[in-house]
Every structure is written in structure tokens, then in C-alpha cells.
Amino acid sequence: MAPTLLPFRDINLHASSSHYAFTSPSSPNAPTLIVDRPTGDLRLNDGTLSGAKRISSIAGILGIIKLKLDKYIIVITKALPVGRLRGQMVYKVAGTEFLPLRERPLHDYDEDAYLALLKELLRTGPMYFSYGLDLTNSFQRQSQSDATLPMWKRADDRFFWNRFIQSDLIDFSLGGHDTTSVRYGPQPGVDPYILPVMYGMLRITPAKVKSTTFTFALITRRSRHRAGTRYFSRGIDEQGHVSNYNETEQVVILNDATGGLSGFAGGQSMKEKSGGSGQDLQVMAYVQTRGSVPVYWAEVNNLKYTPKLQVRGVEIAVDAARKHFSEQVRLYGENYLVNLVNQKGREERVKNAYEQLVRTLVSPSTETTEVDAVSPEKVHVLEASQRQREMDHLHYIYFDFHSETKGLQWHRAELLMDRLVDGLSRGGYFRGVEDPSLPGGQLDIRASQSSVVRTNCMDCLDRTNVVQSMLGRWAVTRQLTDAGILRPGEAANDDRDFEDLFRNIWADNADVVSKSYSGTGALKTDFTRTGQRTRAGMLQDLNNSVTRYVKNNLLDGPRQDGFDVFLGTYLPPDSTLGNFQLFIDRRPLIIQSIPYILAAGIFMILVSTFTRRLPDAAVWPLRLFIVFWLVISAWCARFILAHGMLYVSLMRLVRWPFHLANHITS
Known part of the structure; x- marks a missing residue:
């Protein structure tokens, strides 16, 4: 791959009273990126400008953001390596710094508040990047992308978390005009300075099943659209974006010599399917999604433990929901919509609205309901009776999660798999083989995933993660069986060491996603970690619930403001010192x-x-x-x-x- 298509791995920062300059010592022929002070105009220069003093080496430029009084360049000063995928090191953002464009920064109450919001978000937000691997895209989408494009142009817009604050660099790359209205053409020389960053959870670890070693990874990408906190971000918006939308990709990599693991030749069935490439590096990945119920609904904080629930009429959400599911079908194929909210009590209105929405979207549908002595609606399936239009790729499955698992009988959640296994088998998973002859290190696609399970509960946190971990366990068992590591009838969780590793990674995933949205770790992770619902786990859940109440009612306002400023949902107005102060408490x-x-x-x-x-x-x-x-x-x-x-x-x-x-x- 041409080195200029990938972000620079090393950048030196130079500063003077008139500009900041960024160079890559490992690419001496690459142009220098100049950011003029205090205007923020960008330009490329052959060699560093005189008078600029090197002040540090940075891991990358996170972006440039304009606040009330000044612009700031946000640079990544510290990055922690977390592991390798296909030989490419993955890093976690561990330290950032704000470089003001004014030589003597101006301060007022609002400007300091904006900076505090952003610094807290960057301090607590789990962000990851790689110089050689596009983490915003699943392995399947990576293999289908144009390897001749710079990484930022291949990035998935939904998960390109710093897309807004990279706007100045992106606009400069595409061509435009500066603050003096001087026009310029495309500037591809800036592309290696644009580093896409994803927000979410990422774990990479060596694993072993039946004496066969491989790399196991779990990646959860949080969408930058409609991002926010638990009670300030619910349901769907007019553009079709839903709250707390996450894509989770579970990855198995065989023959990963770059990770220091021993090779694996693959079973006979895999060799036959791959044309004798059993010794090649093989990537097998399974993707699933989660997201808020796509209607207009809200729970507004008022210091009560359970805020009043409001659900607007389904008819006004149909156009927005159609946009949402049209994108989901285009990206993933068949969509299996697993709904886990309660069928009684306050959550019933959300369940009914979701089902009414699906009936409106799909062609004349067929519905089946399974009942028993415990639940009047144990499972409810709703799907189109025939394929006539795009929305007929939606398959709605309601599962009465709480009724089926009450009394600590959490193993009964496996009953949901009976309703999903046929669709899961047809949808399959992605499998690609590393082929040195392909450009840009792309994988040779041997199988593609053609469906996705979209899971939700009220918050898309606790119940959702339990079900997603079950689907992940099904996927890894099928993958290892197809690879010849497991015999038909065996399961990956038969290996206790791997099962412990698997459970803990998925429990970590639950905690990360939950902290990003609700402020605390997930509930019910004792079941995810141990396979049993324990009273100690219930006490921990009580602690988390109380902490959620305090944070959601007393601390989430600034957290939501931080998301809105960083992601460009809110644009600070042009102002001068002493103007109207946004953050002053104006209550009597x-x-x-x-x-x-x-x-x-x-x-x-x-x-x-x-x-x-x-x-x-x-x-x-x-x-x-x-x-x-x-x-x-x-x-x-x-x-x-x-x-x-x-x-x-x-x-x-x-x-x-x-x-x-x-x-x-x-």
C-alpha cells in the first residue's frame, strides 16, 4: 500500500508565535502542515518554516475545534497499545492537549466551561485508532472498500467519532477557500494528517480451544449520530438516527503469526472451501447491532426514580424509521429486530409502539404468538408474508425476557435462540483470507454475512448485552466448527478456559457501553461473567442503580453538553469577552x-x-x-x-x- 494513504505514525509538533507546524520525521519528503495563528488558515509547505521550535512528538491530530473566543488544535499526546489485528497495532487515546491559536489565550466563564466539558469527555471516553487498520469499519466493509483511497475517505461516517473536529483538515484536503477568501484546489498532501478515531470498546487477546490458538477480539463502535446520555437521548430523530446505537463485531483470526501465536492449518472442510489456503491468515467476523426503539419517546428527569414516560404517536415517526431501517437493510441485509422490553407496566407502551411501527413499514404481515402458563406473550414474531418492498427485510421478534428469566433462571434466555437460529444460519458470518496479491492488504472474501440481529431493551444496555453475548457464543461455535477445530455437536463453551475468557470480555463490553450512556457499569454482568445470577451480583446491581439515579439526575447535563460540543450538535456562537454567559445559573x-x-x-x-x-x-x-x-x-x-x-x-x-x-x- 502506498504509504501516503495511511495516517502518519509519528508527527513532530513545532510552534512559533505565528503558526504551528506538523511534520513526519519518518516521511521527510512529505509536506509540512502549517496552521497559521490566530486565523487557523491551513497550508502545506516543503520543509518547516523558520522560527518554529520543536516542542513535542505527538501520536496524531485529533482535530481542530472553534469555541467562543478561540480555535484549538486537539493533539493526541499519549497513546497506549492494546494489541494487534492482522499485524497492525491498535492504540487507545490516553492523553490529549489543547493548543490555542491565540498567542495569549482569552478566557471567560463560557470559554473555560467549554474546555472543561471537552477535556472531561476526552478523559473518560474510550477512543481507539490504528495507523494501518480502519477501525471504524467491520472487516467485511474493509474488504469491500476502495484500498486506493486515504483511510479517512474509507471510514464509516457513523463511527468516525472525530469527524466533526476533523472538518477543517477534510475541507482543506477537498479544496475550498481560507479566511481571506483565497481559493485553493484539492490538497491530498494533508490526508496522512487526518486520523479517524472510533469511540467504544475494543479488546484483543490470544485464545485457545482444543489446543488450537487464535486471536480473539471484540470491537464495539458507538455511533456519533444522536450520541448522548441515558435520559437526554432516547428514540429516533428526524434524520433516522437512534440513540445509543452500537455495532459490535466479534472476530476470530486463525494463523495469526503477527500476533506471536502458533499457526493453524485448518480442518478439511475449511481447506476445501478456501481452495487449499489452510495456512493463510483467516479472519472470521460476526456483526450485530443495538439501538433505541425507533419511535419518538422520552423519559425526562424530574428527581423521581422512574421518570414519566412519554411516547408520541407512531404515525409521526414512520418517515424517520423508514430512513433508519433503509440504511440498516442497505448495510446489513436482513434485519432481525429482537425486542426485550417488558410487555406489562410502564414499558408496555414502548413495546406496542414498536410493533405498530413494524406493521406500518412491512407489507401485509403474518404474526405468531407463543404463550404458556408463565407468560401470555412468551414470543411474538411479526414479519412480511411475502417480499414486495425494502422494508420486508425486517423480521420482528419479541421475547418476554423478564418473565422467562425471573427467579434467577437466566439460562432460559437461551429459548430466544430457538427463534433465531434459522435466520442466523442463513445470514452466516464474514470470512476472509489474507492474499498478498490484493492491494492495500485487503482480504480475499470467501463468505459474507448477509443479515444482522438488532437487539434492544429500554436502555439497550443490560438485557441487550446478555442476548448479544449468547449470539456471540453461537457465532464462535459455528466458526470454529467450520474451521475444523470443533467437531459437529461440540461447542466453544465446552472449553472452560475459553468460556471464562469469552464471558469476561463480553461483561467488559457491557460495562463500557453502559458507562458511556448511563454513567455506571452494566447490570446483570454477574450472569455474563459466571453464567449464574447471584445475590452478590444483585447487590452490585442495586449499587449501580442508585449511582445511575444520582448521575442521571445531578450530573448528566454537562456530560450531554460535552457530547454536543465535541460532535458539532452545538456550535458555539461568535462572541466577544463579556457577552451573555451560557453557563451562569440564572435561577432565582x-x-x-x-x-x-x-x-x-x-x-x-x-x-x-x-x-x-x-x-x-x-x-x-x-x-x-x-x-x-x-x-x-x-x-x-x-x-x-x-x-x-x-x-x-x-x-x-x-x-x-x-x-x-x-x-x-x-
């Missing part, structure tokens, strides 16, 4: 003071209760003092609970979507 002083009065009252009551009194001291003044503060504290607590919307941490930057307006104002 009495409203702001009530929580402090409550805290003072509780403190006074505790001090009065536990302070030692003299034997001859009168009791009634102290009792009167305690009663006074009890009354004050009770009134404050009652006021706060009755006016919860005044005290939850709300996002400040982006207006509430139209489908929430009625709920917020009511």
Missing part, C-alpha cells in the same frame, strides 16, 4: 438556596442529636431547636421533590427536541 436566588438550607438543616439536626448535654441542662430548648430544623428540612425536601425539574442537571446548549416539548412544558 431563593430556588438556588433551598438545597443548601436543606443540607444545613440536616447538619443541625445531626449535631443537636449527637452532641453531649450537661446533666442539669434544660431539654426543651434543644427539642424546640430540633423540631424547628425538622420542619424547615421537611419543607425544603418537599419543595425539591415537587419541583424536581428545577434541580435536575439539565443540558444547557441544545434545545429540547420537538417531541419532548409538550412533556417539558406540562
